[in-house]
Structures are given as C-alpha cells and as structure tokens.
Amino acid sequence: MNADTAPTTAAEPRDAAGRPPVRAATAADAEAITRMRSEHVLSAPFTEDWLRRCTDELAPRLTPGGDARAVVIDAPDGTMAACALGLIHPVLPAPAYPRGRAARVQLVATQPEFRRRGYARAVVSALLDHLADVEEVTLFELHTSPEAAPLYRELGFSGNPALMRMTRHHHLAGAVPGAQPESTWVPPQQYADALPRAAAYVCLYVTDEDDRPLQLHSVYSPGHPWHMIGGAMDLGERPWDAVVRECREETGMTAAGLPRLLATVYGQPRAQRPYSTLQLIFDGGRLTAERIRGITLNPREHDEARVLPLAEWEALMPTRDFTRLCAVEEARRTGVAAYVDTWGNA
Numbered sequence: 001m002n003a004d005t006a007p008t009t010a011a012e013p014r015d016a017a018g019r020p021p022v023r024a025a026t027a028a029d030a031e032a033i034t035r036m037r038s039e040h041v042l043s044a045p046f047t048e049d050w051l052r053r054c055t056d057e058l059a060p061r062l063t064p065g066g067d068a069r070a071v072v073i074d075a076p077d078g079t080m081a082a083c084a085l086g087l088i089h090p091v092l093p094a095p096a097y098p099r100g101r102a103a104r105v106q107l108v109a110t111q112p113e114f115r116r117r118g119y120a121r122a123v124v125s126a127l128l129d130h131l132a133d134v135e136e137v138t139l140f141e142l143h144t145s146p147e148a149a150p151l152y153r154e155l156g157f158s159g160n161p162a163l164m165r166m167t168r169h170h171h172l173a174g175a176v177p178g179a180q181p182e183s184t185w186v187p188p189q190q191y192a193d194a195l196p197r198a199a200a201y202v203c204l205y206v207t208d209e210d211d212r213p214l215q216l217h218s219v220y221s222p223g224h225p226w227h228m229i230g231g232a233m234d235l236g237e238r239p240w241d242a243v244v245r246e247c248r249e250e251t252g253m254t255a256a257g258l259p260r261l262l263a264t265v266y267g268q269p270r271a272q273r274p275y276s277t278l279q280l281i282f283d284g285g286r287l288t289a290e291r292i293r294g295i296t297l298n299p300r301e302h303d304e305a306r307v308l309p310l311a312e313w314e315a316l317m318p319t320r321d322f323t324r325l326c327a328v329e330e331a332r333r334t335g336v337a338a339y340v341d342t343w344g345n346a
Contacts, residue, residue: 203230252296
C-alpha cells in the first residue's frame with residue numbers, strides 16, 4: 001500500500017495546481033537533508049561525526065556547479081517536512097540518452113507526521129521534472145522498497161530483476177592474502193544493502209457468524225482479485241499495528257482484542273518479484289451481519305466485500321490463494337497455527 005498518496009484535508013497548503021508547495025533545495029539545506037536520510041532512510045542513524053561529514057560533502061554539491069539536486073517541502077514551523085535528492089552522473093551517450101547524463105534518486109524521505117499527504121509524490125515529481133527539463137537527464141535510476149514501488153511505477157520507472165550490485169574495498173598495504181582482517185565492521189547501511197531483499201505483509205482473517213470467510217475485491221490486482229484485509233508493513237511498524245492500520249484504512253473498522261496468529265506464509269523471490277515475502281495472518285474474529293453491512297471500503301483499493309462458504313471461493317481465486325485460505329481456516333478450527341511456504345511459487 002502506498003502510504004503517501006492518500007487524500008489530503010482541505011487545510012493542507014497547495015499551489016495553484018492543487019499540489020503541495022515545493023522548492024528547490026540550496027546548500028543551506030544540506031544538514032536537514034542529511035538528517036532526514038539518517039533518521040528515515042538508513043537502517044541505523046548517523047553519529048554526529050558522520051552527520052557533519054556528510055553535510056560538509058553535500059553542501060557544495062547542491063550549488064549550481066555541483067552534481068546534486070534536491071526538492072523539499074517546508075513544514076509550517078520552518079523544519080523540513082519532505083525531501084527528494086538526486087545525484088547527476090555521466091554515462092556513455094546512446095540514442096536513449098544522447099546527452100550522456102543520468103541521475104540516481106538517492107533518497108526520498110518524509111517526516112512521520114507529514115506522511116499520507118502526497119508529499120513524497122510531490123517532491124519526486126518535481127525533482128524528476130527539473131532533472132529532465134533543466135539538467136537534460138534522460139536516464140533515471142533508483143533503489144526502492146516493495147512498499148514504495150507502486151509510486152515509482154506510476155511515475156514511469158520499471159523494475160529489472162537482472163540488476164546486480166557489489167561493494168568492493170581495497171586491501172590495506174602489507175596485508176597477508178587470505179588473512180582475517182583485524183576488524184570486519186562495515187557501516188550499517190552498507191551491511192543492510194548487502195542483505196537479501198524481503199517484504200513483510202499482514203492479513204486479518206475475518207468470517208461471519210457462520211464461519212464463512214470475508215474477502216475484499218481488488219480494483220488493481222486482476223491476478224489476485226479476492227483477498228483478506230491487509231497489506232504491506234510500513235518501515236518500523238510492528239505487525240499488529242500494521243493490522244490495525246490496514247483494517248481501518250480498508251474497511252473503516254477497528255481491529256480489537258489480543259493478537260492471535262493463525263498462519264505464517266513465506267514466498268521465494270521470482271522474476272516479477274525479485275524479493276522474498278513473509279506474511280503474518282491474524283484472526284479477526286466473527287462479524288455480525290450488521291457489522292459486515294457497515295464496512296466502508298476505500299474505492300482506490302476495493303470495490304466489494306463478499307461473504308461466501310469456504311468451498312465457493314475456490315472458483316473465484318488462484319489455486320495458491322485458495323490453498324492459503326483453507327490453511328488459515330484450518331488453523332482457526334484446530335487452534336494449530338499454519339506454516340505455508342509453497343503456495344507463493346505455484
């Protein structure tokens with residue numbers, strides 16, 4: 001689920017075109033951008049020494065003669081609410097990029113209290129427009145999370161499962177070949193970048209009082225048209241907190257009671273999804289007919305909530321999705337949590 005594209009309130013400041021007000025960053029914004037990266041992008045925050053070092057390096061690169069361009073949104077109190085930073089670099093010319101100029105979107109960050117207002121979309125769109133129209137960049141690159149990928153696809157990016165990456169360091173002079181180095185410490189972000197990619201999801205299994213599963217009909221996923229309440233976890237979010245959020249966003253209901261895990265579902269990487277997935281499915285209980293009628297769907301995600309006997313769902317969804325649904329129902333009936341690791345690769 002895209003956490004930063006939800007409708008905004010009328011009180012939000014907007015420009016004449018209805019967009020959040022953005023501005024080009026200057027060298028004076030280097031420290032704030034660096035802190036945004038440290039606090040909201042990296043797996044572990046910078047030390048003060050690294051903050052100063054990165055700020056000192058970024059500031060001159062944000063000048064007109066530098067290779068960095070950034071777009072920011074200011075908060076009402078003058079702090080930075082959101083930012084997007086791009087780094088321009090040369091490549092060999094080709095018909096697709098005749099000027100030989102490429103740019104990497106280095107970071108996109110939004111302060112937690114300003115998320116779900118469209119700020120990420122606004123700063124990235126403005127940055128890409130500037131790089132293309134002013135800097136004559138035609139090749140754009142970025143690394144993203146599965147949760148943010150829908151936004152970048154809407155802006156024109158496409159994925160490539162063949163992308164490979166390596167971090168390589170020079171050996172110290174005089175080091176004995178094959179000897180264990182005195183220290184194997186690497187910066188946290190470098191270590192995080194070397195780990196296998198994975199995405200975490202949560203679901204809430206809900207039935208009516210006759211134990212008939214409730215499923216929501218997706219408006220954006222024809223390959224998986226019916227599914228449980230749920231979605232991707234946000235960065236730093238606990239699983240049950242994600243369940244509560246997803247339930248509220250997708251149905252208008254509040255998930256109550258103690259968390260009860262029904263199933264864990266693992267999916268291996270595939271060509272069209274080059275990362276592992278881990279899904280935690282919780283018991284959402286049994287709803288009365290009145291509560292089911294009171295469900296309020298988000299039309300950007302679902303257009304129908306339906307209750308059917310378990311067997312009747314088989315004809316309406318892929319085999320692997322029905323296998324998961326049966327495993328979850330069996331887990332609730334027996335009280336033994338299910339573990340599924342093959343359905344996602346069928």
